[in-house]
Amino acid sequence: MEAYPSELLLIAFVAMLAPLVAELPSGARLPVVVLEVVLGIIIGPYMLDLAKPEGMIGTLGELGLAFLLFMVGLEIDFDKIRGKPLSLAVGGWLLSLFAATICMYFFNVIGLIQSPPLLAAVALSTTALGVLAPILRDRGELDSSFGTYMVAAAAAGEFGPLIIISLLLIPAHDTVLHGLFMVTFIIIAFVAANIALNARTSRMIEIMKRTMQSSGQLPVRICILLQILFVALAAKFGLNIVMGAFAAGMVTGLAIKGKEGETLRQKLDAIGYGFLIPIFFIVAGMKFDVSALWSAPLAPVQVALLLGLLVLVRGVPLVLYKSELAPEEKLPFAFYSATGLPLIMIISEIGVSSGHMRPDRAAILVSAGMLSVLLFPVLAVKLRGKMKWPWQ
Template sequence: MAQSVTLILIMAVAVLAPLLAYVTARWLSVPLVIFEIVLGILIGPDVLGWAHTGEVIDVLSQLGLAMLIFLAGYEIRFDEIRGDTLSRSVWAWLAALALGLGAGLLLAHGGGFDKGVYIGTALTSTALGAILPMLRDSGDLGGRFGTVTMAMGSVGEFGPIIAMALLLSGRAPARSAAVLIAFAVLSAAAVFWAMRPKPPWFAEVIAKTLHSSAQFAVRLVALMLVAMLGLAQAMGLDVLLGAFAAGVITRLVLHGAAPDSSEAVLSKVEAIGFGFLVPLFFVVTGIQFDLEALLAGGRELLLLPLFLLLFLLVRGLPIWLLAPRDLGRRDRGALVLFGATALPLVVAITTLGVEDGQLDAGEAAALVGAGMVSVLIFPLLALRLRGRTAGGGERRAGAESW
């Protein structure tokens, strides 16, 4: 009974959150995920005490996390980010990883290597899904700045997942690398299949069942997701890696085999994800958020502004140094702010860290709290730095140089 009440409350919050985002957008553009987490905190044990998690809610939350990472993988357009831009993005992230692991081990406070890895990888992530709508609304997504931001953000989502698979498997580094290579080979085989021309009937079945109860394409997407999750789990890798790979493969399949139907299929998958599973994950994150530990006035409260600063230094400094030379100083500053915006993967990584017993709830709350602040202020500062607004268009001239 308690689980049913909690699920009803979660879905009520999921409905209320976009309404609040719509109302506040007149004065301030607040990302939807902020409302979902904050409202989850409000109904959770530390405030009103109305909602409590259990086995059923936890399973649905894990499905939401998998769907979130799947959609992140689907967003990445490797055909648009290549050459020097991709190379600089990879090197910037590797430099961030070195800085992040160093900071993580220092902040692990005697917690060991694994704890340092959880903290360090969280510091290297970028909330691509949060900044893409703002870039789209400001008219920057299709330009040079948007391409570079997409590259930096894509690597900032892909890199931490790879790092966790390598560093947190519990195996020796050489064996971890071998297992990861084996997974990459199997994923490459799936990509090869995805890119091969499909028979005409394949696209016809997708089109004909798109608005029927058969929903062939949606069922195929679900199969690819669970198959890659199962493969990753069978090989002892983090399931997030499987979800991410499934998103990349799905994009190749749909755009290659049924380009005319791909957007419609994606809208259906997004409806399942963003309409049910993903908001459930974020609301549950809020319910499990240890607000009491964060506000107790101890180390955890001090960690929040420190983590926020580290997002800028760890992720932002390498981006500033390795950004393409053709970007002006204002654009480079905005790129740093966008790149240092981090929340969804921070939530995912800290959730896994708490489940594995490597992070305590207070430290996880400090990291998630810093991510929430970053999503709230960094993109807005970036748009202001470029002389733009989230609604699109220039605010003033001379935005390309500083």
Template sequence: MDRTTLVTLVVMVAATVLAPILYTVLSRFVRVPVAVLEMFLGILIGPSVLGLAVVTPGGLVDWLRVMGVVALFFLAGQETNFKKLMGRPLRTATTSWLLCLVIAVGAMFALASVVDFGGSTSAFVTAVFIGGAVVSTAIGTIYPMMNDAQEITTKVGQATIAAGVIGQFAPLVAVALIVGDVSGDHSPLWATLMHLAFCAIIAVLLWLLRGGLPFVFRRIQSMTMDASGQFGIRLQVLVVGAVVLLAVAMGVDRLIGAFAAGILVQAMNKKTSPAEQHILFRKAKALGYGFLIPLFFVWAGVTFDLAGLVASPQALWFLPVFVILKFLARGVPGSLTLPKGSTLQERTATSLLVGTGLAVVVVMGHLGLEAGAFSTPYAAAMVGGAKVTALVFPTIGLMLANRARGFDPAKAVTAETAVDDDGPVPAPER
């Protein structure tokens, strides 16, 4: 490891340590997601401002950020309670998301046909990548805020969670299926077949795990729970690595593989005691949110092209346009997940919560740059717009949701102490 890489890594880790301190101080006045603070600190230490951190493509830090975003989607898959979402919530969330996709891609295609986004691909490919970012939902960012406001079990909360689960991984699937031939290696038809085959393999594995882990594995897991062996955590690392490797080999995005790995781990622990399940999840969460995931968000700040964004008037005007699209093309149609008879306040609140974006927007910006769909300043505008939604949308949305049901947020519990019917809820913090 060369000196520059070591300095960059230490400075980035220092930023991840500073972020929760700032969060604690600021939370007395305003609720700012930790991930947003990490990205702002990344901009501060990156080439755009202080120049203390420099990320080399393909280097150690670049690989750590890949592991970070994989960990983010792995934990999302592990904690998604599909049992509670099955039926109308998931069905309406999927239908409304497809409507969002049509609106977002259509609007962006019209815009990309008259505006040069600086890419080397067609206007349609540009529209698909930006549209995919628009129709994402940062459920990991808004979940703890909803939990603090006791909105998890309300109509608004359940609708947002259902829409958020779809908005977490569906954009990646859609982009892979629609523009599967961007690299020139595979056609959209081949990409579709590979995704179906991957889903079939995961379905078979879930069927094999319908009874959870074999007794001997559960026994070893219990015996090493507080020992140096840590079999349960090592097994999770193996599963996520193997499934991501399988996904990449089949031409499926690694993040879809990570989400699927989380679902498999959830099935593996089906027969594990609730107490041990909670311990295992908290350990995995500590590894992810304690090191890898924060590095991903700091990396997003370090590589944020602030100078290019400011120097490009066209890219700069696209930032507010992206924010408006997030609300109109993702949030408003996403509120259809609410049951009939919902009030205007509830629908507006859900629109704002569902329209919040962050991690997937960062990923889409990176993938779009690799595919030549747009230039760096426009990717920066997308990420900047996502930060605005993460800062503004949840705060206003939860205020409206509280008012709609006459709730006093001062009496709310925290994400760490919230409990549902199945026991403690280990809420995500991004």
């Protein structure tokens, strides 16, 4: 216990330092989440060994992941993405999953990437909406046409893999019972969403406004309760807890949409992006074993190949966006879509704990996911013409 105050102080300092560095005048301004991951790598046990992602630190990191998925669900505006953006996103993700499955079976057969094909394919088809949402918001692109299609595609790349790993890759119950639990959870989420939409009476809104400015902070506490309730429900049903957090965010977003909920959104933003979410990215960096990049003779080749496959697999759906995206938007769209880390880490951990994936194979997969977060958003921003490199 004595080590935690100093480690927490260090993490708090790093969390403060990342946005400060991002605001420094520079030719190549990095997204805050990238800086958080990099600084986490530096202070972690595989570099300076100043802090370890275990005990209280690890717990805060897990809470940060849950809150990240909660905020992702909260920020999805279904009125904006429904229709063509959502249908293209779902079709594009299924196309990505198909392409990833074929690629991973091929590379598994020839022995170049020896990981369970389905497990690796699901990992390659993910998109880290939790990473992209703050970047797009900071760039002022969330409300643009590009941002709308990007959020829809990222939501499909987040929610689709969650369903797959919850149904097929988490052996908490037999297949039929597990499927029933999954359907039950989805029904409960839809019922909760319907209640949230119908509970927006003038009296309820007035109570929320009044208590939001008091020490009771009732609306904030209700949101936290709802998040914990869905996370606990998902865990009880044998589903991954991030699915519960994601569902809680979507329900909350429906309940507080509009100008009436703007103050509450700001308060949740402050809790999430000001406290818990930066800790998740810092802890994720601390967990990154840099030596995995050269742990075996083929490791660098495998990581580079997986990075290329991430872009290829998540770039395949661009064939569906011929008239929706301008030519100069397509490559940034592919790089943004190929950015994945949280679900890649979760899928790798599930593979290792279930015995389906060797730890060294998981490390290679996580290394590719980590590098995608470090490289792809920067490349996407560069291609969008939002920044210049120092040598330009």
